[in-house]
Amino acid sequence: MRSVALFGVLSTFIWLPDAIAVKSHDFKTCSQSGFCRRGRALAARAEETTSWNSPYSIDPSSLIFSPDEALVSAAVKSSLYPDIKFSLELRIHEDGVVRVLMDEIDGLKQRYNEAADWALVSDPRLSKTINWTTGKKDLRAVYGDKKDIELVVQYDPLRVTLLRNKKEQIVLNGRGLLHMEHFRTETAKETSEEVASEEGGEGQEVLQVENVRAWFEGDTEDAYWSESFSSWTDSKPKGPESLSLDITFPNHGHVYGIPQHATNLSLPSTTGESPSYSDPFRLYNADVFEYLASSPMSLYGSIPVMHAHSADSTVGLFNAVGSETWIDISYPSEKSTQTHWISESGIMDISLLPGPTPEDVFAQYARLTGTTALPPHWSLGYHQCRWNYVSSEDVRTVQKRFDEEDMPVDVFWLDIEYAQDHKYFIWEPKTFPDPVEMTNDVAANARKMVVIVDPHLKRTSDYPVYQEASDFGLLVKPNSGEGEYEGWCWSGSSSWIDHFNPASWDWWISKFKTTKLDSGFSWIQSTEDVHIWNDMNEPSIFNGPEITMQKDTIHYGGWEHRDIHNINGMLFHNNTAAAVRERGDIPKRPFVLTRSFFAGSQRISAMWTGDNLGTWEHMAVGIKMVLANNIAGMAFAGSDVGGFFGNPEPEMLIRWYQVGIFSPFFRAHAHIDTKRREPFLLDEPYKSIVRDLLRLRYTMLPIWYTAFRENSVTGLPIVRPHYVVFPKDSTGFDIDDQFFIGSSGILVKPVTEKEQTEVTVYLPEDQVYYDYFTQQIYRGTNKGKHITVPAELHQVPVFIRGGSILPTRERPRRSSPLMKYDPFTLRVALSKSGTARGELYLDDGITYSHQQGELVWREFAAEQPSRKTTRITNRDLASSKPDTAVDGVDLVKYDPKNAFAKDIAEVRVEKVVVLGLSSKPGSVKVDGKGTELRWEYIPGAAASEKKDGAAASVLIIKDPKVLVTEEWAIVIS
Template structure:
């Protein structure tokens, strides 16, 4: 939340201003320009060893004879991992990011078959080939001279390392004394004498000096995806979903994509500039194949992307039988420091990639139920009376809300864990008033600490010695919201434990169990620092420089806060913590948002590709500030943003301190009703959202899904970024243009869909025009889907938890449909012991709607008792060809005795059957509404339709 203004490009580096990026790009240019260039890195033949799923050996740089060690781990579940480090570095290179980013270390697979080592290929070059995978469908080929690795699935090349020879590992070295002419040299020269170049041993940017005591230490590698024309991921960027080229004749950008967590306010769109989060995960997809890589490095990283029609892997015959030349994507990864640690996920489907990636980095944590509801925030609600009035405004206008938020002005002089005594004299009373209605409060807790010995948090952390240090050993001092500030060193486990303990209810004065947390400014943002962040040469735990840990810093703040909230009560409850900065593994701790966006139509449009990129990279619980953080949206934009936000995973309205107030009821009719309807629709669909989140927590599937994930064989979907699925059932097309009253939705495979609000059938393939007046949001129910809903919209989600459910059934062209319903207590970890229900819902062509239980490992007695009377009060079936004569319902465990031999009450054709206030004329007479079948949600039951 820095000062208002347009983004200042001069505050942030380009690749050319970052010496290690410039150096490695130049190395790639020389390699590409020289037809005789051969990568100098070779495998030492006598060093190669294959044992227990690990291929290891030594590499030598033939230019300077420096030695490296490599380990190629063949892991379970079609995952591989390549690690390369110096054999004998002058000092240890940073290799601790794995301890923070990874959820688990997978064992090496023993299911592999090796070809004899040192066999000869057709070029008489030595190589090692290994088949692995459950069916030995995967193969990895390590070429020894020059060093190159290929990964194949079913004999088709998928991923290649050092295919273009850009591999470059700058070894640590001793700096020689400057020559008389001022040149800087070393005892050994890397490729092109890196240490002679400006910026290798010292670098200045905007008057800020980086001392670079270790000299040049970058790592770089080209990674190719043969036959893949599209790659995705590497968030966070305000860019397209299918990533653009950064070099070549027809480039999208002139600079590489940058991963370096930064506080970039009013960020520009269509730009590869770094933003608040960094996930070095890239996914490639083509028909019948998906693959991905994770570049596990937390230092500043740049990624170039180029595409070509070259066919060095013979793909035109393998994939297209010579009919056309496939596009391949080539990437160049460059990190400032650390070691090379790369995971390869071989799919072959998108779902397989997400499962593989999540098995390593962890799946999305199942959130508390309230947190996927609607959140109301601004910088700042000024005092306790303001909160009370906003709370009352929601009730008066019959708009549900679950969470109210307080920004930095609620504190006593920007000292976190405190309250302004004049503005918030009784914070517990305020929270308790909210909790009566099932509502929560979120307060902001930033990682910078006001340097004031009267501030207990700063005083304790200084005395414990857990603050980030200067090179001279003093506590680092920078400038942020409180003025002169210091920062906790979250890389120190003792610091993280201490930080978490501050959330205990006897320490965080004024907090209750209904208070949750927002970690902002945790890139970290340092107003006085280079690029508005920490200097790279300040010191963290175990004497590591900040350059090594920068991108993981925000993750460590987030994880320590989440752990603190888990530990603050005798029975642990799931935390809710929102973080602005993020990295690999953030999904295990909480939600993030896309940062300080603007109240512009273009930023509303950009939210979809940004969230899709973040979602496929592991973080499903993400959203964009509804209405835009900077500026004042006109009412049409605000309404459209609410409609969009209601169908994004994290749903929060937020705005800058200088913006006009924009609570949903302030704009008068008919706008209040339109916004109310959007929010109420979110609440009606909460059972479905929660079920999809549960799926994400077990499988890694994104909550909102790109079109190609749902239709992986349809090439027309590969670039689509302006529409997406929630789960596999709801197709959403945000309206992002002023004055727009209709839109086109792309439909794949001639499936049948239904307008979610009117139930009218929508058929066809390709782009279909649909109406989208301001009061209506384009959402389609996919044929073959069953959606659980709640119709009785109350003040908060907590007050709806025991309400009956409605099932919305959209029949496909085969007369079938399926879905599921997941329920637990919504706040504890009891579900991990089996205390939940998970129902499998199917509608068959035999005209039976059946609910059975998925297998449950554990005892769900307690939860079942808590919902024993929750029933299905309505079933809506769309797409029947004729009116039934009778409908029967029975619980399957009662000897199939029909509950009502006279049949259930039903209607055929209905208006506004969803009942959330959105009313349209239904022209589809194939709608059956079954009223109160009285089947209990936790039991096996059948509803039989008789014609």
């Protein structure tokens, strides 16, 4: 949901329906941002000066090593400001990650240094095997299992380089753009004219330093103490405090990450020759109305993590900074990348992720900021939303229509109009007179409700949530530090809870209790079947600069909003999730959707790509944005099916559902001014096509849930671009319109262009791929291969990679919880060598009992012990891998006969489909049982054959009467 234009006084809002375009003038460009302007100007001057060296250096005599030498600190000085003190600290973690910190010491003020406290899941464990070598020019450490990683810290000028096998991977300050603007007073300025009055000697040297200072910082004070944008003036009582740093990847020609931006996965250039964009990529959480489908503009969330990739290795960096940040990217050659990071405030706190594989980088980042916690199983189903379902009866009618049309759905959503005068938690009695009964009616069909709770609180004494927050002093303060900050949002005059204040946490949790408190407000008109949508939490403020909060407002601890802006939304959804989890007697997994997010948000919430448009371009870029968020750890991601704005024609809506069913988060949503477009309203044949798509999503829920389990342990993305799966295949480094789902072997190429009837799909390897629906075989090559496949409106190109086994549930149900005891079908897609493998993870999908070992985790495998025999087996994985079962919890006491396993003990495999056998079997039996199974064989091509487009051979084994929770083997001979 997006803010409207604000006119007049009090709470009079006027919606202008013809204002359907991003208002670029509402948001700054780099040239309108003082600190970005200063950072770019420094880069331009350095580029023009071939002899330029950074003024920052290390005093070798100041080096201090910790007892285990994993931590070393040193004093840093600037030749231009010898009286200003800085410190550098280097920490090498157990997994090889290098954390580089730099701060101003004994300055006039303190720089914000708490961003990592919010982002990191815990304090990283330091290595115990580091040995430093101190030389005349640098400090070095060689480490790693193979002693192939080297960290070199050059003293003068300061330069930090990470190498692997003597090859530079990441370089900090290699271009000399490091600049930590030190604190100063506005009146303490020494002019160059005063210095020039001295003659010769020391005075002349000072004059030379002053000239270099002017060159380095600029010869004028550009927006040091205040800055204007539109009608706003941003006071800067601390003066200039930006941090500029160049980070180079000398041997990596592609970079990914830094969401959220509507652009290609492989990030385009912003400087250099023929840049794709004229402005840097911006990280500044913002409510951008109908954003462009290709732009470096900041959007709703910010994750300052970047991957750099080549065929030789993958590395990454995480920049723990919560202030506005601009990032320039250039590619001086096909094999190298230069980046320039410019942040408004904060310390330098950068973690270098050495890789060398994508899997390693994901694991290293996950150890820093955490992984996606296993979500409730039902949240992977279909979510139906619009702004707004207008009444309790409207919700009931929508549910009834889904059931009448045999369309599965798990969740119904309510936008802001459910709340009386937009006072969240308070139902509008005229339209929602029976919220508990309405929720119970939905829950009777094993479904859930999601209700919006935005961060703005209506400033009125008859709203108990606001009044309590005001009485307890829990609200953000204006720049004076006194009273309450006031802005305008849906509620009219509003204030915002300061979630950085620890006193707000338990108080916020208490608001979600579904039983009456001894004192204070609680949401008794709610149930545990209501989950939460946090929107507008950038925060969005209609009458604020750039539609957000003034930077000089004050948060807990005296920090300015400028210091923590990008972190703000994360604290809101984290505390909301804690509230939902703890509202009942038994903790249950919360579902919270957030629009604004930061590094670490993945530990608790899902996200969506915001207020997109119903256009083909937005459909296509939504795929790229979801992939980018998965690269940055925010895996539970999706974009609104159909587009938030507009009225997509049936063709576009069908194609968008084809995109949605293959997104981790799957929700249809629409603006209040759009026509109703629930799928049951479509005419035929469109309605039946969407019904089939919804059923396909539910059929594949075991695959999605298993992928979430893997992500919760390894940090590997749930949807994976080609470079992640095939890191050495350079042809795939730019591909972002097709992707793989987890480790399942499913390859998807959604159709995102109008009137397409066929598409080109890239196969990256010499392996067989099976069309999921027709079982046709396609074969790649060692150099990669493009194939053309049919893609009529009812078709979505989906392939099973040879060597995969897919567990699915094929029986249509109204919602996912009703599938709990349904049998499974196994699709065994043989590789060219006749083997296959797959996993299935199950738990109750609701509670945290899985962390105590209440789960089922199985491995299915197909092997060929002899040329004419194929053996399909099922074994317990949790017993063999107790330390990596779920959520990183050590399950050394795992019991295969745990309560959950007993609960589903009778769940069986009702069908096995084997693709690509070389010949018709003579016998199909369960090992140890002499009874021949019922089976059918359809002749076709074998997995070992190179017959593009030919139908594969299909063996269908009917009801082998084997159980999911028990070990068995089916022998095909």
